[in-house]
Amino acid sequence: MMTTAVTGRDTVRQTRTEVLRRAERRLGELLADERARWSGVDERGAVPVDTVTSLVDAGGKRLRPAFCVSGYLAAGGDPDGPLVADAASGIELIHTGALLHDDVLDASELRRGAVTAHVKHAAVHQRRGWRGEARRYGEGVALISGVLATLYADRLTRGLPPAARDVWGEMVTEVQIGQYLDVAVAAEGVIEPELSRWIAICKxxxxxxxxxxxxxxxxxxxxxxxxxxxxxxxxxxxxxxxxxxxxxxxxxxxxxxxxxxxxxxxxxxxxxxxxxxxxxxxxxxxxxxxxxxxxxxxxxxxxxxxxxxxxxxxxxxxxxxxxxxxxxxxxxxxxxxxxxxxxxxxx
Amino acid sequence: MMTTAVTGRDTVRQTRTEVLRRAERRLGELLADERARWSGVDERGAVPVDTVTSLVDAGGKRLRPAFCVSGYLAAGGDPDGPLVADAASGIELIHTGALLHDDVLDASELRRGAVTAHVKHAAVHQRRGWRGEARRYGEGVALISGVLATLYADRLTRGLPPAARDVWGEMVTEVQIGQYLDVAVAAEGVIEPELSRWIAICKxxxxxxxxxxxxxxxxxxxxxxxxxxxxxxxxxxxxxxxxxxxxxxxxxxxxxxxxxxxxxxxxxxxxxxxxxxxxxxxxxxxxxxxxxxxxxxxxxxxxxxxxxxxxxxxxxxxxxxxxxxxxxxxxxxxxxxxxxxxxxxxx
Missing domain, CATH: 1.10.600.10 (Farnesyl Diphosphate Synthase)
Structure with missing residues (x-):
């Protein structure tokens, strides 16, 4: 058995990388399964799944999974335990859903170096001359895809024990409230440093x-x-x-x-x-x-x-x-x- | 013990009504707790919770909870079991979230006899002369509130056993895909009876x-x-x-x-x-x-x-x-x- 002194930073990073890789694999498999399933109904059924997948694949820092796995390993969790990869991949999907929605709320055009989902799909609508309003369609795709990502996150983490589910429940709820307060503060032009600080702490x-x-x-x-x-x-x-x-x-x-x-x-x-x-x-x-x-x-x-x-x-x-x-x-x-x-x- | 013949329709309806009443209470308590919690941060924090509550309180047929409880009781489930009320209230919240989003996707103005959430909040924005676009704000409130309802539904049903969670997972995912296909069919003007039938079966x-x-x-x-x-x-x-x-x-x-x-x-x-x-x-x-x-x-x-x-x-x-x-x-x-x-x- 290695002593703490020998188990250096490279080793802990490597352990974390391996757990994170498992989380990525779990995520990729779920999305691939879902794509296969819904495109089997109709090729269009894959559009929301692909929208989630595109944003996941576009990169991102994977900051939240990294903190989750680090917290787990720092706390002495077993690197081979199955639940930590579920939690880490679930967090990344919650974040993916939040970004898809955030970009609609902020009317953002760029995310992870690519055009945002709602802008992309509004353009598809326009290019093909579809019926109705291109903006509503594009934002609808982002809305549905974001909800789907949130539901997949829930599915991945359904095996978490009660204490972890409590943390999870807090996390996913408060980010929505933080999201709304952010929108409200911008709309009302509120200058309340305490509130802005709360939003920052929350989000x-x-x-x-x-x-x-x-x-x-x-x-x-x-x-x-x-x-x-x-x-x-x-x-x-x-x-x-x-x-x-x-x-x-x-x-x-x-x-x-x-x-x-x-x-x-x-x-x-x-x-x-x-x-x-x-x-x-x-x-x-x-x-x-x-x-x-x-x-x-x-x-x-x-x-x-x-x-x-x-x-x-x-x-x-x-x-x-x-x-x-x-x-x-x-x-x-x-x-x-x-x-x-x-x-x-x-x- | 009563025989089946004596346990008539009135009795089974009464049993169902009592379970459904428990589900309503569970729902009401959760929403009241959440309102208290987030308005404690800032009064604005209650807006998404209130948006969910308003739609829940506006009525609706409670068709899905009724089928859930009926399926349970018809299958011989214990009327005093705690999980059935959780499931029934969770289903109603999933539906609340779906309606909030559906009304944005369809640009609907009326729901359950009242003005839809996104229209209402766009009007608030306009009336108060807030910054940015009233439509984006109103639709943002509906978007966030719908996600919140979905997350509350998840929270209420987190105690469900694996077999029930599997049904749950199927249900919440497929309704999103159905939702998107509905949007896509409308946009593309697709005339495919088979696809329309699938969407109807799904939704x-x-x-x-x-x-x-x-x-x-x-x-x-x-x-x-x-x-x-x-x-x-x-x-x-x-x-x-x-x-x-x-x-x-x-x-x-x-x-x-x-x-x-x-x-x-x-x-x-x-x-x-x-x-x-x-x-x-x-x-x-x-x-x-x-x-x-x-x-x-x-x-x-x-x-x-x-x-x-x-x-x-x-x-x-x-x-x-x-x-x-x-x-x-x-x-x-x-x-x-x-x-x-x-x-x-x-x-």
Missing amino acids: SGRYSITRPLLLGAALAERPDLTPAFEEYGEALGLAFQLRDDVIGTFGDSTVAGKPVGDLEQHKMTLLLAEAAERDPEVRRLVNRPEWDTEALHGLLGESRTRIEARIDALVERARAALESAAIDAVWRDELNEMALEVAYRNR | SGRYSITRPLLLGAALAERPDLTPAFEEYGEALGLAFQLRDDVIGTFGDSTVAGKPVGDLEQHKMTLLLAEAAERDPEVRRLVNRPEWDTEALHGLLGESRTRIEARIDALVERARAALESAAIDAVWRDELNEMALEVAYRNR
């Missing part, structure tokens, strides 16, 4: 990091890790969201793989909400019905050092949360490494 | 009748009833769909509780597909890009006797399917009674 922290970690811990029967993983996830989630906002505000779409220009889209990001809380001039500008994006860019640009310092502090808070957690040192290092990757993904 | 038969019955039978551990319930459900489902089409084509919106005029909406209903299969003149008319609705109304009106005869034959087929099923005579009568209510609901 980025809990959904992307904390719940996946807790799901892994629940599968490894380690509820004692909950406080440490929650603190790590919340801090890192905020850092993740601020990084997303930095890229969305200042970055270019090559890095993001989706269109940028949060200010141009009148998006009340966490970054902007915090700036408005801090700076009366930003507050004044965002309170106007039309945004002077040039002036806002200028003011936000001046505070970039401060934003980076805030991200640094959040990453430090995430690191500190793991310090006394009862996990193997090599996993503590790995989770710290993941924190850096999440918080500084533009470097 | 009306399996989803509304067969799967709920099979779910009940699975909970009562009676897989032997599968063939009889499948045959009953398929025949009755077609009758149900044809009745829906009769109302949608000839009826008025007072009976339907939703806008009518299937022909005016260029809808390839089962009724129309079967008429086109039978009558070359109907076929010629539906193959034209613009429909002569007056001429079609005339031709379909002439064949109303034939349509009613077809519905009668389907009801008879459903009745025959139960003849040799190993269920109590009083439940056979009750299921036959339900068939009449479903097939002749306009009387």
